[in-house]
Amino acid sequence: MNLRFGLQAKFLAMMVVALLVVLALIALLLNRQERMQREVLGVSRQAMTEMVTDNLRRHNEGMVGQLAESLANPLYYFDLDQIGVLSRATLRNPGISYVIVYDNDGNVLHDGSEEIPSYGKRMDDAMAYEVIAARKLHTQWGESVMDVSAPIMIGAERLGGVRVGYDLKTMRQFQEQALSDLRGRLDALGQRHMIWIGLLGVGLLALGALMVYLIQRFLVQPIRQLAEASMEIEAGHFDTNTPPSKRHDEVGDLMRAFGRMSQSLSRHDRDIRRMAYTDALTGLANRLAFRESLDQRLLQLRGAGRQLALLFADIDDFKRVNDTLGHDAGDDVLLQFANRIQETVTRLGGEDALLARFGGDEFVILVQDDEGHEQGVRARASHLADVLVAELGQPIVVHDRQVFLGTSIGVTLFPEDASGATALMKNGDIAMYQAKVAGKNCYRFYSRAMDQAVERRVHLEHELRGAWDRGELSLVYQPVYRLGDGAMVGAEALLRWRHPEQGLVAPSVFIDVAEQSGLIETLGPQVLRAACQDAVRWQHVRPAASEPLFVSVNVSPRQLRSGDLPNVVAACLHDTGLAAHNLHLELTETAVIGDEIHASNLLARLRSTGVKVWLDDFGTGFSGLSHLRRVPVDGVKIDRSFIADVLRDPDDLALTTAIIAMAHSLGITVVAEGVEKEGQYAVLRERGCDLAQGYWLGHPVGADEFMTLLG
Structure with missing residues (x-):
């Protein structure tokens, strides 16, 4: 012993x-x-x-x-x-x-x-x-x-x-x-x-x-x-080494325990540093690691006459994946995107390229010019962005389903655009946002004019918040007529913004701001409720024997993706007392294309209540007439670009005729928008078009003025 x-x-x-x-x-x-x-x-x-x-x-x-x-x-x-x-x-x-x-x-x-x-x-x-x-x-x-x-x-x-x-x-x-x-x-x-x-x-x-x-x-x-x-x-x-001890007493135990504690602290410190500098999902460098690397690169390159480029890549419509397929599918998509980006950057970015995930669905890439290499950093960044847009535009298979997303990329250059890390990162983010504004799935280089555009857009977004409560936003109504007998059968509700300083702001401008900022999710239900209230007033001034007028209201893609649209519509109909068949909801074809299964289920729930669903701007999307077989709609609105040339362009006339015939074969009502000439009206009636609206038939007017048209 x-x-x-x-x-x-x-x-x-x-x-x-x-x-x-x-x-x-x-x-x-x-x-x-x-x-x-x-x-x-x-x-x-x-x-x-x-x-x-x-x-x-x-x-x-x-x-x-x-x-x-x-x-x-x-x-x-x-x-x-x-x-x-x-x-x-x-x-x-x-x-x-x-x-x-x-x-x-x-x-x-x-x-x-x-x-x-x-x-x-x-x-x-x-x-x-x-x-x-x-x-x-x-x-x-x-x-x-x-x-x-x-x-x-x-x-x-x-x-x-x-x-x-x-x-x-x-x-x-x-x-x-x-x-x-x-x-x-x-x-x-x-x-x-x-x-x-x-x-x-x-x-x-x-x-x-x-x-x-x-x-x-x-x-x-x-x-x-x-x-x-x-x-x-x-x-x-x-990692300090404590003095070794062979003593078999309390002090020896204490010294050995202190040594084990030091080793444990050192190990945990390494783990914490690895966690602090690495993205947990993709294994890429994170924002902190990238920022430190960027600061170090800028110190090395400043004054050396060399350049570098930052590419900010953001996945387009990534929120739709989380909303429709779940966050596990979203993580799978992020991993596949990260792998594709990493393979492309490894192949085309050069030896000094660095890839990091900034969080969410945003990735950032750093590339710099190689000494003695003929290709400049702008050309390298442009080529890399081109390939990334093409690669990331390919479908991704998630849960046995193909998902099409794409990416928007912003590119900024050092020292051409900025000399500091913070300014470069801000410029890259601005350029990426401009790529999204330009239609997504593309890339844009930063320019000084973008700063002013972003400032204007931020100011417009700020002014738009609360504009409804201040009474600056209002609805106008454009009559819709039946071509068979020329009777008014309804009206389309259109939102207008009269700014106290700028006057009338173009709908194409402020609707896009509302859509991008998420304000549309607040404005949409307010517009829907106001339109339903006005439609109920119309029924009271019409003769009892007259056909009730419908009101059509535009629904944004963001409202459709939220999945709460049927509940919002049901609440508006219940609170205002408007009959469901007197409400028509208009959705653009491109809003439905992103996820047909989700859209079809949502539209089927709406139609089951008696609400009519129209497909707006028909013919400008990517799927064309084949879409009508898979998406449950009651009507289509032929885009005004076809109606404008129907009298002088045989192709537009043939396409319009084909749309009318195909829709009628499926039992779908056809509406022509943008009718501005009597000849257009006559051709459409001859081809069997059901309804029409446009300046020749009636301009959009305020709610009170529209009431006088009904008297």
Whole structure:
């Protein structure tokens, strides 16, 4: 049996020998012991406090900094839903007391809750003044909380900030418990020591010097070594090697445990760094890693006369995949996109190319010119973007279904467009947005004019919010006539915006802004309800024997994708009292093409209630007449571009005739829009077209003026 000669036995043996020799040194030894305990506690308390406090501060500042970067785009577009998602995700982390997102004036925009009871209220707590005034990462310490705040920036513009409160109670309880345990162990050792000294103290005089040496050798020196190692760890050197020990006592156990703790911290630090710099889903570099690489590249290239290009790639209509197929399918799509992009970048981007996922469905690529290579960075970026658009436009198979998405790419150049990383990333995002505005599935190079266009669009979006409540938006109605007898049978509701300063804003402009920003999901139900209310008024002024007029309302692709359209329509019909067959919903053909199964199911639910569904701008989509067999509709509206040339272009006349014949064979009503000449009206009636609208028949008029047409 291997007996363990522990620390207590060593002290006992030393005191038995010392008691016979140096009794006179008892008082000195006791004093030395007390000082040693105070030194150990002091060093331990200081090391523990500094290590825990500094690590906690750096960890929390890093987390808040990343959160501020993640909130930049949502706050820029005032996307409270996305701000709430990020705030709640942070609030769920252990030890976090609160998360507050605020604007530049210190007004609360989100607090991570569902109801946001503090929305719009100014922060007035004791730390709020410094938080609002801070223009960079700022940390404050309270009695029980560490408050870390960071500004939310878009380029050099400060949009607001985010502050996170971390509860210090747990840290302090842990620290005090650890110190209490250490004090208890030292007190226990001291008490036992004093007992043996009291019994054998007479002999300690002769061996006092030996006792000092032994204590220094077996206790103070190891603790000092551990304190030095802890300071290295506190400085961030987690892989510090602690002194090896072959001792089989408590100090030896402590030194070995400290060594294992150092190795564990080093391993966790490597894991955390890998997680911090790697996208968990795709394994690509993330936003933080890309930004650091970009900053480093710019330092190397600045003044060297070399160029680089940033390509921002965003998947078109990716939200539709999550909404219709689920988030698992969305993750599968992201992985397939990431693999395609990586293969293309590896093949065409050059040795120094870097690919990263910025989060969501956005990827960013860095390419630079090679020394001695004839191809410039603009040509390389253009070729790479061309190939990426083609590759990513190919169908993706997800859950045994083919999905067509495509990508929009924005390209910006250094130093031509900007010399700093922040400005380059902003320019790339602007160029990518312009690619989406240009029709998606394409790429655009950044130009200075884009900044002005984005500013105008953001200003227009801001003005559009609340325009309905301010009475700036209104409905006009264009009559629809039956060609057989010339009777008015209904009207199309059209939205108009009379801006107090700009006058009438073109529908093509503000409807696109509403669609891109998501405001259409608020405006759409408001327009639908107002149109139904006006249609009910029409029935009251018409003679009782007259045929009830229908009202047709345009529905945006975004409303169709949300899946809540049948419920919205049912609520409007119930609240206004309009009969379902007097409501016609118009959808563009391209809105239905994206996901025929989802659209068909949705339209079938609408038609089952009696609501009529028309396909607007028919003939301009990609599928043509074959679409009518798969999508349940009651009518089609021939696009005005065909009607305009029906009198002089035989091809348009033949196509219009074919559309009418094909639709009638399927039992579908045909409506011609854009009838501006009597000859067009006559040709359409001759070809059997059912209904028509246009300036020759009647201009769009306000609700009151339309009522006079019915009298």
